[in-house]
Amino acid sequence: MRGRRVLFIFLSCCLFLLSAGCWDLKDIEKLSFVRGVGIDEEEQKGVKLTYQNLVPKMGGTQEADSPGYVNVVSKGKNVLEAVSNVALKDPPIYSDHLKIFLFGKDQAEHHDIQGTLNHFIRDDEVRRSSYLLVSRGDASKVINQKLKSQQKVPVEHIFETSKNRNFNGKILLPTRIGRASDYFQMGVSFLVQSVDAIDGELIYDGAGIIHGKNRKLIGFIPAKDVQSLNWVMDRISGGVVPATYKGFPITYEIKKAKTKIEPYLKDGHISFKIIVNTNGKLSEDQYPAENSYDEQYIQRFERLFANKIKQRIQKAVHHVQKEVGVDPIFLSRQFRIKYPDYWEKHRDEWDALFQEAEIEYDVKVSILNFGAEGSTKSFKW
Numbered sequence: 001m002r003g004r005r006v007l008f009i010f011l012s013c014c015l016f017l018l019s020a021g022c023w024d025l026k027d028i029e030k031l032s033f034v035r036g037v038g039i040d041e042e043e044q045k046g047v048k049l050t051y052q053n054l055v056p057k058m059g060g061t062q063e064a065d066s067p068g069y070v071n072v073v074s075k076g077k078n079v080l081e082a083v084s085n086v087a088l089k090d091p092p093i094y095s096d097h098l099k100i101f102l103f104g105k106d107q108a109e110h111h112d113i114q115g116t117l118n119h120f121i122r123d124d125e126v127r128r129s130s131y132l133l134v135s136r137g138d139a140s141k142v143i144n145q146k147l148k149s150q151q152k153v154p155v156e157h158i159f160e161t162s163k164n165r166n167f168n169g170k171i172l173l174p175t176r177i178g179r180a181s182d183y184f185q186m187g188v189s190f191l192v193q194s195v196d197a198i199d200g201e202l203i204y205d206g207a208g209i210i211h212g213k214n215r216k217l218i219g220f221i222p223a224k225d226v227q228s229l230n231w232v233m234d235r236i237s238g239g240v241v242p243a244t245y246k247g248f249p250i251t252y253e254i255k256k257a258k259t260k261i262e263p264y265l266k267d268g269h270i271s272f273k274i275i276v277n278t279n280g281k282l283s284e285d286q287y288p289a290e291n292s293y294d295e296q297y298i299q300r301f302e303r304l305f306a307n308k309i310k311q312r313i314q315k316a317v318h319h320v321q322k323e324v325g326v327d328p329i330f331l332s333r334q335f336r337i338k339y340p341d342y343w344e345k346h347r348d349e350w351d352a353l354f355q356e357a358e359i360e361y362d363v364k365v366s367i368l369n370f371g372a373e374g375s376t377k378s379f380k381w
Contacts, residue, residue: 113132114215128178171226241309260275273362
């Protein structure tokens, strides 16, 4: 009898829980699914947020030529006020699917990026895996850009382009806001992908340099320098290196790459050796007298491409080391691992130490394949 009573109570509790239904149910028609937000400087040190919200398709009623999204602009004296002001004219923002934080140039240059992101990082709905990017102009210009293909959502296009790193070395590894927050806590400078709107298209256009101490944008580098610094950071996963031989175009296609950084400390002087090894394919050779089956011919190109890569790396590193004066390529990490005691004593002086460090480069290229095209003069079965 007692067992039946316990069973009855247990079943009653289960029925009670089931009867509660979906207590956190949200009406999809009353939600704004934000996919990206542009953050711009507003007059009198205010902030302007440009949200790009997806428009849910309800029963196939959406028109065929509809862009599938709507942009919502909100302003305030600070981020939280701007977020709150959205509710005055539009449904509250639902941030579970937010992918992109795009900072306008003025906002990133004049304001603490970490401070601006503070509200979003504290928000339980916002994912720390969302991407951080900067614009070479106003972020709203990029968010509001009407793409040539009306079916493309601008922030979706920005997000998907990051996946093309295997085809182009000029694309940075995405910087997530959680990782950026870690860099700020450590006082480490870093690079973020730069985006621009040109002639109805959104393009990845180089990178912005974020200072680890003042947490602001301090400059831009071109796309070709992004590829060069990707070599240093061991982040090359694809792309091409164009060159010329006796005035004719030739192109090396990267298949694999590995970079090793060797730091040295002698009598208080810091130096580095950057060792790059890569192998790939001779994808283009327009030299009329080409003979790809000749080993010496290929070795000549290997040296040519190695020198080309080395020169580009030297130029890009010299720019951030001598002209910008910060280390956004994480040489500090390699030095800290090898010389932890010295690092602890001088970590606050790292930018000055980095500026004076000597850097040696060793680049080796191996061409393992040149495709189906090639002279057969020296080929033997």
